Amino acid sequence: MEEAAALLKQKGLKVTPQRLAILNLLRNTKEHPTAETIYKKLASDFPTMSLATVYKTLEVLKNIGLIQELNVGEGSFRYDANTNSHPHLVCLGCGKVEDLDESVLQNLIEEVKKHTDYKLVEQKLYFYGYCPACQKKLSN
Amino acid sequence: MEEAAALLKQKGLKVTPQRLAILNLLRNTKEHPTAETIYKKLASDFPTMSLATVYKTLEVLKNIGLIQELNVGEGSFRYDANTNSHPHLVCLGCGKVEDLDESVLQNLIEEVKKHTDYKLVEQKLYFYGYCPACQKKLSN
DNA sequence: CTATCTGCAAATGTTTTGCATGTCC
DNA sequence: GGACATGCAAAACATTTGCAGATAG
Numbered sequence: 001m002e003e004a005a006a007l008l009k010q011k012g013l014k015v016t017p018q019r020l021a022i023l024n025l026l027r028n029t030k031e032h033p034t035a036e037t038i039y040k041k042l043a044s045d046f047p048t049m050s051l052a053t054v055y056k057t058l059e060v061l062k063n064i065g066l067i068q069e070l071n072v073g074e075g076s077f078r079y080d081a082n083t084n085s086h087p088h089l090v091c092l093g094c095g096k097v098e099d100l101d102e103s104v105l106q107n108l109i110e111e112v113k114k115h116t117d118y119k120l121v122e123q124k125l126y127f128y129g130y131c132p133a134c135q136k137k138l139s140n
Numbered sequence: 141m142e143e144a145a146a147l148l149k150q151k152g153l154k155v156t157p158q159r160l161a162i163l164n165l166l167r168n169t170k171e172h173p174t175a176e177t178i179y180k181k182l183a184s185d186f187p188t189m190s191l192a193t194v195y196k197t198l199e200v201l202k203n204i205g206l207i208q209e210l211n212v213g214e215g216s217f218r219y220d221a222n223t224n225s226h227p228h229l230v231c232l233g234c235g236k237v238e239d240l241d242e243s244v245l246q247n248l249i250e251e252v253k254k255h256t257d258y259k260l261v262e263q264k265l266y267f268y269g270y271c272p273a274c275q276k277k278l279s280n
Numbered sequence: 281c282t283a284t285c286t287g288c289a290a291a292t293g294t295t296t297t298g299c300a301t302g303t304c305c
Numbered sequence: 306g307g308a309c310a311t312g313c314a315a316a317a318c319a320t321t322t323g324c325a326g327a328t329a330g
Binding site for chain 1: 308310312314
């Protein structure tokens with residue numbers, strides 16, 4: 001059995017088609033979609049699924065650590081199957097959200113540790129700027 | 141005249157008691173309050189002020205660069221009269237939000253620049269952990 | 281005097297909740 | 306069969322908007 005299904009069972013949660021579909025969608029995209037986006041993308045395969053189910057499922061998946069919730073500052077959350085709390089790069093031109101390397105993160109954390117007494121647990125890091133394509137558009 | 145008042149006028153905006161009160165409150169606290177918190181704190185001095193006015197004022201102050209909006213990931217925004225996009229340190233124990241130095245920020249940005257083609261404009265950086273006081277409580 | 285603000289109430293958009301029905305195991 | 310999930314509609318929030326009356330300049 002797949003580990004996601006196994007993990008759900010182990011927590012006393014049921015393995016439903018909706019849960020697997022949402023998790024797979026997140027695992028197969030680099031887009032960091034919102035609940036609404038996920039709902040629309042799955043509408044053709046699951047015409048009867050409600051938005052409430054998407055939210056409830058995202059909550060469950062988040063709680064068992066299979067996905068993470070991102071807050072880029074847009075008024076709605078985005079979701080990511082990469083659960084490392086890695087830094088994100090948000091393009092102010094086209095709105096896309098990319099990932100930065102785990103190795104970069106380690107260097108950032110080291111720098112912060114030098115300057116604080118806090119015991120660091122996690123972080124949410126968003127860098128905003130213009131991607132190469134949008135830079136080109138702007139200079140035209 | 142104070143520079144805040146001057147800046148408002150220069151932008152064709154009016155200098156009202158509500159605007160000054162909200163700005164002063166933000167300047168005299170390190171708490172990074174939410175709109176709701178600001179509203180309650182000013183209720184005694186401005187009993188007739190509405191929450192909508194707080195929001196509209198925060199929007200105005202943000203637009204002219206006198207304050208910044210923070211999104212710590214709580215479902216509501218916090219506001220800060222320190223307009224450097226400096227990193228924040230959030231205590232998971234007591235919920236307080238502290239600032240990290242501008243100098244730390246420069247080092248963090250340098251590190252990210254090494255690893256991306258994006259033209260960086262700003263950033264929102266939140267590190268979560270336990271402050272010294274909360275660490276002590278936990279170890280008891 | 282007139283453009284801009286304020287305060288109220290209603291609207292909006294996202295997310296959550298309650299509950300009856302359906303489904304996994 | 307029984308616990309847990311789903312789907313619907315309604316509720317709950319934070320935030321925004323429209324507009325009539327108030328106020329700054």
